[in-house]
Amino acid sequence: MANQNPLIPDLETAEIPSQTADNDHVSGFPASVVQKVKTNLVFRSKWAELNGAMGDLGTYIPILLTLTLAKDLNLGTTLIFTGVYNIITGAIYGVPMPVQPMKSIASVAISEENFGVPEIMASGILTGGILFVLGVTGLMQLVYKLIPLCVVRGIQLAQGLSFALTAVKYIRKIQNLPESKSLGDRHWLGLDGLVLAIVCACFIVIVNGVGEDHGCNAKENPINDLGEQQRVDDGTRKRTSRLKKIIFSLPSAFLIFVLGVVLAFIRRPKVVHEIKFGPSALEVVNISRHAWKEGFIKGAIPQLPVSILNSVIGVCKLSSDLFPGSDFSVTSLSTTVGLMNLVGSWFGAMPSCHGAGGLAGQYKFGGRSGGCVALLGAAKLILGLLLGSHLAKIFNQFPVGVLGVLLLFAGIELAMASKDMNTKEDSFVMLICTAVSLVGSSAALGFLCGMIIYVLLKLRNLKKGETFSTIWMNGSP
Known part of the structure; x- marks a missing residue:
């Protein structure tokens, strides 16, 4: 895995005219970076994008x-900062690199009554600081080399299945x-009913299939050996192919999101009068000594394993799977x-990270x-500059079943990223890691168990004359 920053040009292959190079040197900003x-x-x-x-x-x-309504998180500030993060990461990496809330910190904030905005921000700053140090010192690259691929896949499978199970809960149950909390079974009919969710799911399956890149193109112009079938009406076939192309090129997720926004206004028309224009006030969060302590113990410590495994190592491996030749170093991602x-956390923006789930979701719906x-x-x-935190009034009416x-x-x-585990040994480690992560609701616990099982299996299979380090590195990403 290369440690080179994707914005740094390859000086051996770059062809830059001497005059341009001189001008770039004077300006201090290489034209190749701008072109990149x-x-x-x-x-x-x-x-598709x-x-x-x-x-x-x-x-x-x-x-x-949830955090906006339950903890008074500044939604406007979060939208502004995460929007800037999205633009910068898109420019740096050139792939749909996601920016997601740190889920472990969010989970603690939701479940702990006294874990408020100062504690949330302290958790984000501390987690970010540790990841930054691991990145700039190169220690994250060492961690990446030592963690076996089957354990990474186990965490990814557990995270994917966790998302899927939560999604089914969103679809089946009315959510607060x-x-x-779930408030009972969702009604079949209505503007947030089961029928609506099922129709949306079927629409995505018809349009996107299993996420293939070329839709119906792979099935176009079938070769038929039967002479009789070769005389099929060309006009009918072309019309059918054209219709398929139109259907398969529809932006399904975007259309469903627009539908959800429209339904949000229909469900509560008065929300239009409650919206006020203008950004939220930008203020530095006052973090007390107690908030730093609580943020570190309850927020940063549980979040670090998730961020290292899923937001850095998992994203790095998944990006190499989805975008061959566009690999990124864990050093860059951690930084x-x-x-x-x-x-952002100093100003009240929700602690954020990259996430393998977000990358997979954006890739699934066409992001390249x-x-x-x-x-x-x-x-x-x-939206952050125009509506600020008042946007929460609209999102509060958004059909949860559609989000599901x-x-x-x-x-x-x-979860489908784990399909490359071809040996029984790798699959065994991956599934144990997944099972423990799901049942224990802790990626860190699943990771620990997966690593222990992996070591035991390697020791069991160690042959005379072989070194343990060689066998270990053969299983690394």
């Missing part, structure tokens, strides 16, 4: 809405998001996650470039 940013932000496909930008909202909106929280997340970031930035559908497909896409 432009390339990273170019859409691969207009509708727009659709992919919606792929992460199934996790983003529920967590953000501020209190994170960017650290910087995001060392800046940095322009995908940059577009999402621009939308967040505009988006989250379901994002979770399934992440």
Whole structure:
């Protein structure tokens, strides 16, 4: 895995005219860097990238809405900072690199009554600071080399299945998001009923299938050996193929999100009069000594294993799977996650990280470039400046069943990353890691058990003359 920053040009292959190079040297900003940013932000496909930008909202909106309503999180400030994060990461990495709330910190904040905004921000700053140090010192690269791939896959599978199970709960049960409680079975009919969620899920399956890149193109112009069948009406076949292309190119997630926004206004028309324009006030959060202590013990310590495994190592491995040739170093990812929280958390923005689930969700719905997340970031930035925290009044009426559908497909896409575990030994370690993570509700516990089982299996299979380190490294990513 290369440690090179994707924005740093390859000096051996770059062809820059001498005059341009001299001008660049004077200005202190290489033209190749500007060109790299432009390339990273170019859409691969207009509708597909727009659709992919919606792929992460199934996790983003529920967590953000819950903390806004239950803990008085500054939604406007969070939207502004995460919007800027999206634009910068899109420009740097050139793939739909997600920006998600730190889920472990969010979970503690929701469940702990006395864990308020100062504690949340202290958790984010401390977690970000540790990740930043691990990144700039190169220690994260060492961690990445030592963790076996089967354990990484176990964490990804557990996270994907957790998303999927939560999504099914959102679809089947009426949810009180501020209190994170289910209030009974969802009705079949209505503007947030089961029928609506099922129709949305079927629509996504028809349009996106299992997430193949080329839709119906792989099935076009079938070769038929039977002479009689070769005389099929060309006009009918072309019309059918054209119709399939239109259907398969629809931005399904975007259309469903727009439908949810429309239904939010229909469910409560008075919300229009409750909206006030203008950004939220930008203030530095006052963090007491007690908040620092609580934030470290209850927030940062549980969040660190999740961030290291899922937000850095998991994202690094998944990006190499989904975008061959565009691998990113864990050093770079750890550093960017650290910087995001060392800046935004001081002003009340929700602690954020990258996430394998968000990357899988955005890829599932068509995101292929940095322009995908940059577009999402621009939308967040505009909404944060235009509506601020009043946007929560709209999101509070958004059909939760529809959010569940988006989250379901994002979770399934992440879980499918584990399909490359071909040996029984790797699958065994992965499934133990997954089972413990799901039952114990702790990625750290699952990771620990997976590592112990992996070591025991390697010791069991150690042959005479072999070194343990060689066998270990053969199982690393």
